[in-house]
Amino acid sequence: MALLEFNDKGIYCPTADVYIDPWKPVERALITHGHADHSRWGHKHYLCTESAKPVIRYRLGDVQIQSIRFGEQVTHNGVKFSFHPAGHILGSAQIRVEHQGEIWAVSGDYKLEDDGLSEPFEPVRCHTFITESTFGLPVYRWKEQAKVFEDINAWWQKNKADRKVSILTAYALGKAQRLMRGLDESIGPIFTHGAIENTNQVMRRQGVRLPKAKRVSNKFKKEDYIGGMVIAPPSALNAPWMRKFKPLSIGIASGWMALRGARRRRAVDRGFVLSDHADWNGLNDAITATGAQRIIVTHGYTSIFTRWLREERGLEAYEAQTEFEGELSEINETGTEE
């Protein structure tokens, strides 16, 4: 019996009878982070890190959530579980699973670059590493974030000079706050879409320092937005909500923007390549750092990345089917619909 296995509900530890990031309702769920494809509705007990808890609580409401410190251990039927920083968003963790000397680690989503907001990624030594592969192709290689923010601020500055409103879309949880912290507040006021401001409030309450932002509302007039920066979730793109900001310039901040086709299909003015996922080098470095000989590849360019690990890096690598989405919803890209 393997220490962890993939079944139709999620990543399952049969010995301990717990699930990691299950996508169907289960009794006991260990949650790597608060994004919707990893922390879903309907479980009986949730366990996550202390810094991930407030947002998960906010999202899921009155459910039974326990929290744990990074590095602290919890034991179920002799299996030891501990949470280690994944650097993906605030509170995101890799989950280390140990039983009778055998160690597995589940990455959840992760990135290696320190974004100044998430607890920085720490490699977990293990025998088997379950990794994501959202950007598991050699064409995805990120610039350091300081450079990306220079571009974003320059774009904002120019829009301001043209008397336009800048609209930047990003996930409400994680990316939005990362962006806000990278903005040069001296350029102009920052506005936030309600969904983002709600998340901001949760984070502010837990002590995260975020720049001042005004929630978009009817109390502002059209002129108030001119020269400002509006942070909005991807779903707001093309919604009637956008009308009040004309004239505007729209940018998307996402790893997918590395490809010109992906950017142009969305018909936005600018695409900024900024991701909370590891790029090609990041994935490879992370795998090396675990020392693992066995790699199980989940969501992303699964089959290609698995083949790379197996043929070129001589690792024992497998693909696994999950219902994780990576960064897909950030650009509204699901299935056959655009």
Place this chain on the structure above:
Amino acid sequence: MKHFADLYTQLDQTTKTNAKVDALARYFEQADAEDRLWTVAILSHRRPRRTVNSTLLRTWAAEMAGIPLWLFEESYHIVGDLSEAIALALPRQQTENPRSLTYWIEYIKSLGQLEEGEKKEQITSAWNSMGYTERLVFNKLIMGGFRIGVSQKLMVRALSQYTGIDENILAHRIMGNWDPAETSFESLILTKDPLEDISKPYPFYLAYALEDDPEELGGPGEWLAERKWDGIRGQLIVRKDELFVWSRGEELVTDKFPEYHPLAGLLPNGTVIDGEILPFKDGKPLTFNDLQTRIGRKNVTKSILKKVPVAMMAYDLLEWQGEDIRHYPLHERRLLLEQLMENHPAGGVLLLSKTVPFSQWEVLAEERNNSREHHSEGLMLKRKDSEYKAGRKKGDWWKWKVDPLSIDAVMIYAQRGHGRRANLFTDFTFAVWDGDALVPFAKAYSGLTDKEFREITTWVRRNTRERFGPVHSVEPTYVFEIAFEGIRASTRHKSGVALRFPRISRWRKDKPVREANTLEELQKILEVYKG
């Protein structure tokens, strides 16, 4: 190259026409004369001959990136553009290249005579000296396919902004066969008399579709109507006893239509006729599909000449006795055309597109309704005193097509069929332009022949960009005419419309992807035909 790479970035970062024109005009100001001319050449689809094939480029790129070839190929599949995939995969380089665009074009041209090993050295050392965008542009120069959302029309507008020369004159000067290596910006753009080059065609005057009631065009007496023939728009030139035939796509097609060759001796020198290259047999036109069977062929065989002979249906006379008469009013040009044809009979190869007489718009509307019986697509309305303009212009010429319930759309997704068609891609999603984005609006499964399905299947396999389960997203490349029976508003579809019985009516290989219809045009059809 930095200048040109910056221009590329600027053009790529905006979807606004004016911003593109401004960026280009600014570039023309800053660039030196050689680069300026090459930019005009590239943006009017004139590229240096390819000196390195793409297989070699892929191999070297993978090697330099330190990845196996299969992984590069997979990446390329997903990126969808080879130039871009290479630029993304190569190791990062923080350099900016001081060399000019012209330098790199000459560099690429000079590779032609080299051995493979030497080519590799040249290419990889070039890559090593460039940053991301420069590499992208360099690769595109090697491979062609410079699609950056700048039409020739926009380029001419920018050129006009920069030189102060009228757009129509510029459009004419850059027509036809010229090579930047053999001319200069000064002589081609600024001073040249276009008629020195005997093969040079005039820019085509293209009509917009009529959407309003023709009543609004004014008195019927001011207008001339003729059938809109369904072939390929062409220009027939006889100068110095030589014949040249150009298609609307600015392609010299003289060799493809030997039927026209006797005209060199039959028509007087200094004659340019605007007309339709029309498949024509036993006194009536054949279909466009018939014509397609001979367009793609390298060799025009006797049997195809017999099966699908062509005639030239003459619409207009642009040059008469060696004089550019495009500024004459249409009725005068027509008269000269009729006289010319009377005096120089061409034995059935040259036909006059007859006018459709009418005194009231209602009468003409009836004529339009029976267009199909005449094997035509509808009517053309031309103001009798109109001059022959350059490019697509509103006002004086209108096309009034018979069946408005069709739209030219871009294929963006393909899926395999079922049963008998399981190994073919037969289910397609089509999109129309919304600015620079493609908005899907219909799926269609039928309308192509088995042969066409096989052809598109091979193409889809090679041009898949991403896979979502069974659905392949493909590089937007091909335009299809989608016919449908009805249209209604729909909140379930992103396009805002749902079509009844959409099917492919034909594969518009003749139409560049940028010329597919727009969402606005689709919504206009909805406005007119909903209910």
